[in-house]
Amino acid sequence: MAARSGKITKDFVFEKASAFFASVVLFLAVLLFAVLLRESIPALRKFGASFLVTGTWDPVLERFGALPFLFGTLVSSFLALLIAVPLSVGAAIFINEFAPPWLKAPVSLLAELLAAIPSVIYGLWGIFVLVPILRDGLMKPLTKYLGWIPLFKGPVYGPSMLAAGVLLAIMIIPFILSVSREVLATIPQRQKEAVLSLGGTRWEMIRIVIGQHCIPGIFGATVLGLGRALGETMAVTMVIGNRPEIFASLFQQGYSMAAVIANEFAEAGGLQLSSLVLIGLLLMLLTLVVNFAAKGMLSKMVARASRGI
């Protein structure tokens, strides 16, 4: 009897302790939100909703708007997805389905190593290697021959929205790649064999089985990559050009939300500081919205996929 009640007490303590830890996490999230909100009140009062649609960022006259930063964050992140998703899904299919066994291990190890590189290293590599290559090998010829398309309009300097997008793509490939590989590995061998036994080619096998089975998982991997791209700070600020303006051309400079906070926070005061905190709050809301939207879409997809099978 005594031993039993001792066990119950232990369980009670364990339950309360774990509940406490869980509430700490919740409390931190609420606190974070509350502090961001409190510090951004002066900017909210002054600019209100116009903060979202104003394109000026003038610390001297104290006129602030978040539009160029929102634009820069979204465009560079989606550009990164546009490049990274086909590349990583293609690579994942190759590694899982076609690559000879001796190649699998080194390729996946290298991909994981890419994920371990600190972002400032990516940024430096971006400045010294990627930007000159893009500038001389891609942007200059494109401007020369296709400069009449607004997207490719010059002048070409190097640091640009395109450079930020490409660098971000390289940074998120390891994440999308490894999650996609996990997803592909969950396809039952029997299903694949079933398609092949019916006379399907490997391409048809991949199209049918993966299309049926893996779209939700790959979408989840994409959202993971997007989350990382939205918040990336150091690498982006080093190659994006840090110019708070909106250009149609990918070859022109931009600015991102995380980058302007990192750049100006240390020396800011008053309304500028408050505006930077407000940008932080917006970034937090943006990632929340993206995550919730993704979760909603994901559950729909999962439902559809399971119905399909």
Place this chain on the structure above:
Amino acid sequence: MKRISGTSKALIAAVALSLAVISGASAEPLMMNGAGATFPYPLYSKWFYEYSNANPGVKFNYQSIGSGGGIKQITTGTVDFGATDAPMSEEEMGKLPGAILHIPTAIGAVVVVYNLDKVESGLKLTPDLLAGIFLGKITRWNDPKIAELNKTVTLPNADIVVAHRSDGSGTTDIFTNYLAAVNTEWRAKIGHGKSVNWPVGLGGKGNEGVAGVVKQTPGALGYVELAYAKQNKMKVAALRNKEGNFVSPTLEATSAAAAGVAKSMPDDFRVSLVDAPGKESWPISGLTWILVYKDQKNEARGKAMVQFLKWAVKDGQKMEAALDYAALPKAVADKVDKALRQITSKGKSLY
């Protein structure tokens, strides 16, 4: 028996050691805490090291968190001294709990660097040309106005890629102060500050960021600290100063700028050195200051601070050139030394 005596010996030794530690604690060095500007950090580190070696009773802990941070920290009183590259504004000084002194410690210069293959260091520019480039009005290297000044070199038919700091910084403050002082359009449209709304150009984070853009981009032009340009052997432009002479940025030319305003130096030392008079003066120069309260709450700490500052404006000045800082001219250093007499604790001078 022997073993026991061995143990007790060890015990005695341990007791003696802990006693030594305790008695040592009473003579523990005074830790002076400071925070602020990053620009003078290498100089201050050297000073603190040398000064603590000569005076083991005082140690320093300096956090280079930026001028704005230094002002915040000294305002809330969490540090013994602050450090800043831009003098405190009237508004900032209004928030202080007591009167503060700006103690100049060194002079910094901001220089114009560029990346042109066929042009060596010393490209000549006038204040209006420089402002025109940063306003986005002069966009080509072979602009007739630039060519006219630089007849001996061939300027390329290429875009000028402007580079500036993307982070808030004292360097930007000095540079924009200069442009606002020499160009009415810049003053009216852009103004000056630690970060401004740049009409054109690429932003780089830190001196290294701007230098990175300039080095990597043919045809780029930007501004960095003199020490940074020197250590990285970048091509620097010569500027026409107030007296109409083209001067190259050197430590001597920077000191000359301070000497140029020495006569009119205000008693609180809150003065801008940009566009300073004097034939040899480099026009984009600025003081950097240590901030201390006039009335020190703690006498011992106040005394240590004053003694250190006395040393810094005298012996410390000899270490500046080796670290690429321009020393205070003697007239200014003497005036600073006198000002240190104003620092008191409970009405008593700590000088």
